[in-house]
Amino acid sequence: MWSEESVAGRPAWRHVASGVVFREVPGGTFLMGLSDAEADALRAIERDGGFDEDPEPFLAAADTARPVRRVRVEPFLLARHPLTVDQVRHWLPGYEDDYTGDGHGTARLEDDLDELLAALPFRLPSEAEWEYAARAGTTTLTFRGDHRPHEDQVIHAFADPERTAAAENAFGLAAMGSANEICADVWIAGFAGAPSDARPRTGDGLRAVRGGAADVHPWQGCDEWLLLLSATRYAHAGFTAVRPAAPLPPR
Template identity: 60%
Template sequence: MGLSDREIAALHGIAERGESLAAHEEFEVSPRDFEAVRPVREVTVGPLLLARHPLTVAQVRHWLPDYSDDYAEDDGVAARLEGELHDLLAALPFRLPTEAEWEYAARAGTTTLTHRGDRVPDEAELLERFVAEDRVAASENAFGLAAMGSLGELCADVYAPGYDGAPVDGTARTGPGRRVVRGGAADVSPWQGCNEWMLMLSAARGMHDTFAAVRPALALPAAREV
């Protein structure tokens, strides 16, 4: 878990080749960019179910009938929750994924910058801002999970800079503070020469600020030997 030396080298390669989407801005890679996702460590993740895509507006209304979303084009797109988050989490019969579970799911067996490889996502991929059931197939990873990284998704962990002292058993880091958000690169459209595509990296992480999407998780009991 975390951004490996090989992945950091891949980012340096993107910068040196000028492949960033910010064609009119210089894309630089500095050690400070990676402090929040280091050191790399081995984490054990238990069996779980994870929703194919974040909750849609219609699905949120199942638990919060009065919910509305000014950003939504229709009820089938992913809900971006703000003040309703507390009420939704209290009503859901599921839980948030831990940060380790989210990264495991986002990587889908890969060790590259994103599940698509060591490259900058193209325009079509980045414009997958909202997820609807009939518009997700192209964005699925090898685990069948849609749009991992394309929305800021709330995790169970409390944010702390770096992984020193973080759990290695796949559980959430607890304590005071704001939660971790994973992904969020496609929340800005049209793209205006920024490098927010880096939020699509499987290892990228940030601190919850305003709105967030919710992708429910459910732990499964470990298999027993017969």
């Protein structure tokens, strides 16, 4: 089922049947949520004229990513990038994507989402796993730092090996924050009472979503870059990308 190999100069696990490449995310502990330091960094961007719109509504909504709490994450596998249209077609041969005609482009699923999730031999990452993977050991707004992310950080297709490799973080994961990626957790505003061991929160209702900067590309000057921030979260509505997770294969 798995092939251990090197992809873009880094260790990887390839799911042989589908070709989906996974990276091993090391275990560790991190602070999950929008920290005071990150909120201050956003206000510094505002003072420098880096916001196109009034940032206060976003900062108020950012309370959905609080309180910051320490979370322990066990090692796991996470797909190097969101599933592409061609990769989704491995499980759903008749899949047609309304948002891209490029087989190497990120698949954005709507009516086919439940069917894909039922067919996948993988699971969705929890929100804690997703944010831990996106931060990749950093404590800044994005893994690249506390400055305003530029549009060139967005990547939504993976045919170009060099561009895909350039979009990787320290864990070898590409395009974290570019597509809106659905998580295993049910949407709950805020982290009060959330588990400290990276388990997903379960229940009825919409799922939590992370990322989405590429879904509004080209940017229209409405602070779409905020969707790249590691702590940005919201409830699923409409289409979504899928970046599957899996347990470590036996060695």
